[in-house]
Amino acid sequence: MKNAYVFLLIFSALSVCGQTEKGNSFITGNLSTRVQSALQSQSGGYTGKWRTFSLESGLSYGKFVKDNILWEVNVSERFNSSLSESSRANYRSRGGMTDLGVGTSGAYYFGKDRWRGFVGAGLTISAGFSDSETKSDGVLISASNLSRINIAPLFKAGAVYFFDKHWAIQVATGSNTFPIEIYGVSAGLLYWIKPTSYRAEDTKFSTLQKGRWMLGTNIGFQALQSDNRGSSSSYLKSNNEKTFEAGLSVGRFVSNRTLVGVRSSYGSFTDKEEYSNPEKSTQKRETITGSLFVKRYLASSRLTPYWETSLDYIRTNINLQTNAYTSSSHDNVYQVRSSLGLAYIVSNHFLVETQLASIGFQYRDPAKTWGANLSSGLSPSFTLSYVF
Numbered sequence: 001m002k003n004a005y006v007f008l009l010i011f012s013a014l015s016v017c018g019q020t021e022k023g024n025s026f027i028t029g030n031l032s033t034r035v036q037s038a039l040q041s042q043s044g045g046y047t048g049k050w051r052t053f054s055l056e057s058g059l060s061y062g063k064f065v066k067d068n069i070l071w072e073v074n075v076s077e078r079f080n081s082s083l084s085e086s087s088r089a090n091y092r093s094r095g096g097m098t099d100l101g102v103g104t105s106g107a108y109y110f111g112k113d114r115w116r117g118f119v120g121a122g123l124t125i126s127a128g129f130s131d132s133e134t135k136s137d138g139v140l141i142s143a144s145n146l147s148r149i150n151i152a153p154l155f156k157a158g159a160v161y162f163f164d165k166h167w168a169i170q171v172a173t174g175s176n177t178f179p180i181e182i183y184g185v186s187a188g189l190l191y192w193i194k195p196t197s198y199r200a201e202d203t204k205f206s207t208l209q210k211g212r213w214m215l216g217t218n219i220g221f222q223a224l225q226s227d228n229r230g231s232s233s234s235y236l237k238s239n240n241e242k243t244f245e246a247g248l249s250v251g252r253f254v255s256n257r258t259l260v261g262v263r264s265s266y267g268s269f270t271d272k273e274e275y276s277n278p279e280k281s282t283q284k285r286e287t288i289t290g291s292l293f294v295k296r297y298l299a300s301s302r303l304t305p306y307w308e309t310s311l312d313y314i315r316t317n318i319n320l321q322t323n324a325y326t327s328s329s330h331d332n333v334y335q336v337r338s339s340l341g342l343a344y345i346v347s348n349h350f351l352v353e354t355q356l357a358s359i360g361f362q363y364r365d366p367a368k369t370w371g372a373n374l375s376s377g378l379s380p381s382f383t384l385s386y387v388f
Contacts, residue, residue: 020064020067020068020070020109020116021064021068022067022069023063023064024063025062025063025064026062027060027061027062028059028062049084050083050084050085051082052080052081053079053082054078054079054080054081055077055078055079056077056078056079057076057077058076058077059074060073060074061073068108068110069106070106070107070108070109070118070120072105072107072120073102073103074102074103074104075100075101075102075103076101076102076103077098078097078098079098079099080096081094081095081096090136090138091134091135091136092134092135093132093133093134094132095130095131095133096130096132097129098129099127099129100126100127100128101124101125101126102124103123103125103154104122104123105120105122105154107120108120114161114162115159115160115161115162116159116160116161117157117158117159118156118157118158118159118160119157120154120155121153121154121156122153122156123151123152123154124151124152124153125149125151126152127147127148128147128148128150129145130145130147131143131145132144152176153176155175155176156175157173157174158170158172158173159172161303163298163299163303163304163305169305172186173186205300205302205347205348206348207345207347207349207351208253208256208257208259208345209253209256210253210255211252212253212387213250213251213252213253213388214250214251214252214259214261214386214387215248215249215250215385215386215387215388216247216248216249216383216385216386217246217247217249217383217384218245218246218247218382219247220244220245220246221244222243222244223240223241223242224240224241224242225238225240225241226239236273237274237275237276238272238273238274239271239272239273240270240271240272241269241270241271241272242268243267243268243269244269245266245267245268246265246266247264247266247289247383248264248265249261249262249263249383249385250263251293251295257296257297257300258294258295258296258297259294259295259296260293260294260295261292261293261295262290262292263289263290264288264291265287265288265289266286266287266288266289267286267289268284268287270282270283271283279323280322281321281322282320282321283319283320283321284318284319284320285316285318285319286316286317287316288314288315289312289314289315291310291312291313292310293308293309293311294310296308302344302345303342303343303344303345304342304343304345305340305342305356306340306343306353307338307339308338308339308340308341309336309337309338310336310337310338310339311336312333312335312360313333313334314331314332314333314335315331315332316331316332317329317330318330318331330366331364331366331367332366333362333363334362334365335361335362336361337358337359337360337361339355339356339357339358340355340356340358341355341356342354349386349387349388350384350386351384351387352382352383352384352385353382353383353385354383358373359372359373360372360373
């Protein structure tokens with residue numbers, strides 16, 4: 001039997017920004033950590049364990065040296081460690097890695113009213129250290145120690161959008177190579193102490209008013225097919241993955257911008273693998289979720305952040321079939337969760353939402369384990385809601 005829990009903490013940030021005129025400044029920070037642990041046991045007792053840990057943090061300071069011209073400096077660190085043990089073979093393997101970085105850059109800000117865009121470039125310097133060790137029956141099998149120094153250019157671009165005088169969202173992307181190769185998109189909320197003046201939107205919406213009902217739905221499907229060729233006698237010949245998710249929610253505004261409701265969703269995942277030898281395997285995972293939630297929209301503007309707290313029940317059924325055997329298992333999760341997201345009001349009757357970050361505290365049965373899960377990032381899944 002294998003019992004596992006995951007503790008995930010990915011986002012804690014503070015941003016304090018001033019106007020884009022000369023002399024104003026801001027500071028931003030981030031902190032993330034991730035812990036994964038698994039215990040392996042059989043009828044004879046404990047047989048081994050596996051554990052990983054990571055910690056990342058960073059701090060940036062920026063100052064406008066001229067109108068719309070920003071100078072910024074940042075420092076960062078990243079630490080990873082892993083441990084694997086087996087009591088049957090008296091085996092132990094551990095490893096660790098540390099990265100330290102510092103960078104500086106300049107950026108030009110442009111735009112007015114609710115929008116600000118920026119482009120910039122700079123330089124980053126990082127140093128990395130890693131070590132690993134493997135032992136069996138107390139005898140050292142292998143060990144290594146590595147170090148490196150890297151100097152790379154930094155190119156970045158993004159945009160800032162204000163919900164009101166103080167709250168804004170920033171979306172940015174960047175690259176450390178030339179020619180430029182984009183490495184991803186990040187999103188985060190900013191709080192501005194001295195916001196620039198901007199023209200407020202004239203359109204008024206009744207979408208989030210007390211007494212209205214909201215009906216929301218989301219649906220998604222993804223398929224992945226890969227075919228491989230190889231010369232060995234047992235390579236992975238083909239792999240087919242399918243993911244489906246659908247959800248429905250209903251709620252009522254008990255006060256302006258405060259919604260109370262219930263939500264249910266269904267998800268399925270199928271993974272079929274076929275090897276060059278006769279071996280085949282099919283894994284199917286089904287997830288059913290039921291939730292009671294309270295959601296608070298933080299602004300009355302067309303684009304507004306929201307904060308949600310929910311009580312969730314999650315049932316997962318897993319079935320695995322191979323040439324040699326068939327197995328099935330299930331997992332019940334009872335969770336208290338809070339999340340932060342964005343909503344865009346399309347009209348008085350429609351709005352679109354997506355999640356930015358969430359934290360949940362869970363109890364799993366039959367594993368009888370407690371855990372926590374905190375994650376952040378712009379979600380690729382969107383919910384369309386009808387308000388009446």
